[in-house]
Amino acid sequence: MTAVEERTGAAAPEKEIGKARRRKEDARLITGRTTWTDNMVLPGMLHLAVVRSPVAHARISNVDVSAAREAPGVVAVFTGRDLAEEQGSLPCAWPVTPDMVNPGHPSIAVDQVNHVGEAVAVIVARSKAAAQDAVELADIDYEPLPVVLDMEEAVKDGADLVHDHLESNTSYHFVFDAGEAGTGGDTEQAFSGADVVVSRRFVQQRLIPAFMEPRSVVVQPQGDNYTMWSATQIPHILRVMAAMVTGIPEHKLRVIAPDVGGGFGGKLQVNPEEILCLLIARRLGKPVKWTETRSESLMTAHHGRDQVQFVDIAADREGNILGLRVRLLADMGAYLRLITPGVPALGAFMYPGIYKFPAYRFECDGVFTNKVPTDAYRGAGRPEATFAIERIMDELAVELGMDPLELRRKNWIDAAEFPFTTVAGLAYDSGDYEAATQQALQLLGYDELREEQRRRRESGDPVQLGIGISTFTEMCGLAPSRVLGSLAFGAGGWEHASIRMLPTGKVEVVTGSTPHGQGHETAWSQLVADSLGVPFEDVEVLHGDTAISSRGLDTYGSRSLVVGGSAVVRAADKVIAKARKIAAHLLEASEDDLEFADGKFSVRGTPGTGLGIQEIALAIFAAHDYPEGIEPSIDADATFDPENFSFPHGTHLCAMEVDTETGFVKIRKYASVDDVGTIVNPLIVEGQVHGGLAQGIAQALYEEAIYDADGNLTTGTFVDYLVPSAADLPHFDTGNTVHAAPGNPIGAKGVGEAGCIASTPAVVNAALDAVRHLGVTDIRMPLTPERVWRAIHQGGDGGDRAAARSNAQAVDSSDAPSTSGGAL
């Protein structure tokens, strides 16, 4: 690293874009010596603890918080009844159909609880410990109602209802039909004429985002102004929404997302506790803080996925695909949160994947259950779609007796066909699926592993080997505002940036795309260093405070570099344009004769002349000498609204060992080649791919949020909700192809979700490839050893897990014999 960071005076500075810069922000993030929300201490600050429902579905018949109110250190206790008139409803910004049913979402339950963990009272105390101690003193009576957990049961006629004032448990029925949209042929016709139809039911298990920093909120009232610090991905959206929910005028509310420790979509939310903190700070006129425990986080922060997918694919005998039909049941949980209904709908456009389907129909029912709501989780709709298409392509290949890669190759979009409008109506921008696949095959050592697979099969080795393929694309760079409008989304998809040139020549970049661990500060500095020709170290990136970054739409959907970075580049262009006029004036030359390179304006054909942009910054600060008719500033801002999505793609290959005696699966080798367009920082890209792979592999092998028959979250700690560590994951062989995105000035496509989207089907396909000759056709995720073993030895997909009992002795020990006297 040292070598590339040294600058020599004379030579032109190296381009920053493409340089594997270590991240500026890491030292403070990794050591924790920074402004995490929970580090905030304000004079007179009070602490909140939330009393939560221990039952999944019940009427609240009595609430007695008198003992809690009397507890030492307790200042106030609020029940749902106390806040009923002012709490409004948490917002849902994505009514995917005009007749979508939204039951409303109280921040604190008033008459009825609809999932375990729902807030029923809030303790306010002088210390966090005092608040927590008083939680146990709240006495709440519940009259149980029937618990609705299974979507396939919930949609039947006469099913028990989650919300008994509604007619059914179905929130909406969303349809995309390519025939009706004019982007494809008639699906029924395509299927009726097909030689081969393969139908499968896939289960996308419920997942928990499990960000590293738990959610935390601080609210400080100052007169009728409020400042909220929150560990959120979306300070800008939160400000608008919180203002609308609470009635605090938007200009009286400032939201700050300080350093935020991960989100993965889990902090793309307007949380009940954020609203409760505002309401209580307003009532008491005192600053308040709420920080969740890990148990609260797993139980009450929104979950992800949880869909049942019915997928049909039609093809002729030669393997030409003819049609795709997808029907989804999507578990909303008990309520609709910010984009709960939109997640499966966002996936609707990705099911055709990289293939040239002539016909396609998608239907989705959003279903209420007595569980915590689902919402965005890394990939949000696209991992589900990618899983379904990449799994069904393998199943079709088996049915046809074709090599799974040959089947894909026969049907994917060729490099020469870009831009290509798919059957779902999306215009894929650029790429080369064959090139990515060839590179991935090399990285994996495909031929050798196939040979080893053959040997193991012939010898009947207890450890069998399989290779799984996932050739994927995703829609990123969310999003063109007009497209979002056409999908009834409640906001646009543009992004804003401004650049402030300081008198000493240093540069402040203000971005509306709020990072929560992605490395914006480093990447944006690289962009600006190249655009303005200033040193990387001279750039500071400001973000996350609505008073500093006034306009923004935050970070999700692999949008930051593609949309937010583009706004930065456009703002830099404007700075240069404004500086050009000053430079022409000071150099006594015509603007047309000036060229700008490496941070300097010089007069064409006049060597030795020149004026640096950092010098111009000082000159215009002094403002002693500048042209008539312009303002004395070279600061600029820009708003970038993409015209199209960007479409990263890639080929992921997984080689998997399956111990047929125990069912244990172990990734032998993993190779991925991703085309994310222009790479600004290869180190950040590599990091995003690694993290994404870990999360996608985790869905395939480890993670599953499980409720027991009463609606209790059995996986309530990390003992049972298994998040893998580096010790459980293989070395990743990663590579890239680069086809610049034509839709933005950087050429970037987005990398935040690629690894997570692509890897899950590659892993499952690999495990199935290892044991398919033993009669296994499906294994439900996650592929626990028990499920794999049962699928091999008993048939089926591995079956249900024993949900009534956790593995954590701690959770069961309440009814265990006393261990008094023993040393724990």
Place this chain on the structure above:
Amino acid sequence: MIPAPFAYARPTTVEEALQAIADCGEDVKVLAGGQSLIPVMRLRLAAPETVVDLGKVAGLRGVRDDGDAIVIGAMTTHSDVLADPLVAEHAPLIAEATGTVADRQVRHRGTFGGALVHADPAGDLPAVALALDAEFVVAGQSGRRTVPAGEFFVDYLTTAVGEGELLVEVRVPKYTGWSMRYEKFNRVAQAWSIVAVAAAVRREDGRIAEARVGLTNMGPTPLRARQVEEALAGAEATAEAVAAAAERAAEGTDPTSDLNAQADYRQHLAKVLTRRAVSTAAGL
């Protein structure tokens, strides 16, 4: 989370510790490394009135040679056990199993005695201690007594350590001429065992002269696979003989069903892992 309020005592000798426990009545918990007690308290599943912290009782730490046995102090940390030459020489099974406990950070705080007295059926060390016929030295205000491993583990999270008593040290016979293997099965590296098998084997002239097999998480307490041991005693040291003996590993077991595994799968795993553990220990 924040534990409920509790009183705290930090004695520096075993005698002081016993006095502190006696002074505090029934609702007292003894804190060793805290790797299980602290999470349980933070989840408020346990709320003792008093916690007696043994962290400053220096006399409970360390491993010493005691003739035909080694003696491991109850407060010896896992990482100290792992680094100890006496353990490595005379009871390598303990070191191997200890190396699979949780992660490095936990092993630096968690203790040998704490893990044994906690008696979590999914914990690794109880089955190892049982397989090696360890002896547990328990101190009370009336003196010390020695409990054989076979009588130490009474039930789920329950040992023979009585009210007002402390485990002070564990005597492990020297296993000269034996070879050993701990075969652990779990889903992620730092997790508890779903099932694990501790095996120690002494070979003589191409035969297995003696074998000791302990089972982790196959019931509320660690178990000895006696039928396997009997089948192995005097058997030829061949893969076939070991496999046949291992088929008896699940006899008499009563494992739980939980998220990781249902009982029938655990019983299957016990057989496979027993075969693997004994085979490896026997050098097959």
